[in-house]
Amino acid sequence: MLENQLFGLGNCFIEKRINAHTLSKKYAVEDATFTVRTNTNVFIYPIGPIKIMSNNKIHIFDTTLRDGEQVPGCKLNTSEKVAIALQLEALGVDIIEAGFPISSPGDFQSVQEISLAVKEVSVCGLSRAVQKDIETAAEALKHARRPRIHTGIGTSDYHIKAKFNSTREDILQRAIQCVKWARNFTDEVEFYAEDAGRTDNEYLAQVIEAVIAAGATVVNIPDTTGYCLPYQYGEKIAFLVNNVPNIDKAIISCHCHNDLGLATANSIAGVIAGARQIECTINGLGERAGNTSLEEVVMIIRQHGHLGFHTDVKAPMLNPISRLVSDTMRMPVQPNKAIVGSNAFSHSSGIHQDGFLKDAQTYEIIAPEEVGADTSKIILTARSGRSALAYRFRKLGYDFNRDEVDKLYEQFLQVADEKKEVQDEDLKAMAVAMAGVEM
């Protein structure tokens, strides 16, 4: 059944297209797209089968210790990796990708030790579509309670031609073969179609159907080069949901890189369209511009409850684990990083400070304690106003009246113009200079 509705909105029309059908119990009943037509453009937003999926838990697959650790200078030793893995388990992630066992003896040992150390979480080892890789991954994972082999091959024409000098048919056969090899060792087998972001959707659907038939329990659709726009990535996932007949036998996973700064947006578009696993890293670490940031997707899902999704991640651990990873990997977090940056809960302009001091929600959508961050900060700069200045004096124990604050404010602006940020020491000196105020 196909149902089209048109809504007028000024000079732009929104067309809601509901394609009602039943694929299976898991992906049942309806998917929808919104088409926005303006005078000059047509935008199509896949809304995906969000209302009708029976399980709306989003599995969090952390790859800080594999894709994240590929960052130059971030190499960790085994004990550092085990310490982070234990914290990731406590955080509530569902899968830890612990390394690429064939790549080095150190990676092999780390996957082995993490498999022994963690209790409930799945431990995953990466491999290429090569028998020896898969056997080595299986060996490294043999003590894991829930081992998962992650294997796959490039499916875009760039990879098929430039990397493998091969054909689509040959790559399809290799994909099937690697999943079959992996299934000899583990019940959880995740297949990745590298560069799926630039892979032709019809061919991708053919590969995904075949690997699921061969035993893949999770199908990873990486936007390896961070190329896709959110609506394109969402459409790709929706295409698989609607065109792979056995898709209900596997979980679809999003693995998005951040080359255009769209990794988080693409992952969210992916789950809206039907994926139920997100691959991500603490602080968004990863190859080149990084991966989807774990803290961002977790908080988007929490903030936008109307999407109906949930994860098992304990949000108050997000800032402590961000610091642990940053310190251990010696990789500072950019101050303006969402959720975990040092400025994520700082307010420095007078307009914002005044609103924030009246009601924090005017300028904060998340309370810092919800994500384990330090309390919100009122930063004093030449852009700050009197209310922020009075507030900071009160925090230091000085309760000045309005006239006094007016006088102090003149001095404050002079100091603020000289220095970028006015510190407590500067405020104390100003307070002492005011008649009658003792230190």
Ligand code: KIV
């Ligand atoms: O980005 C990518 O395609 C990957 C795969 C190996 C999963 O990291």
Ligand code: ZN
């Ligand atoms: Zn990757």
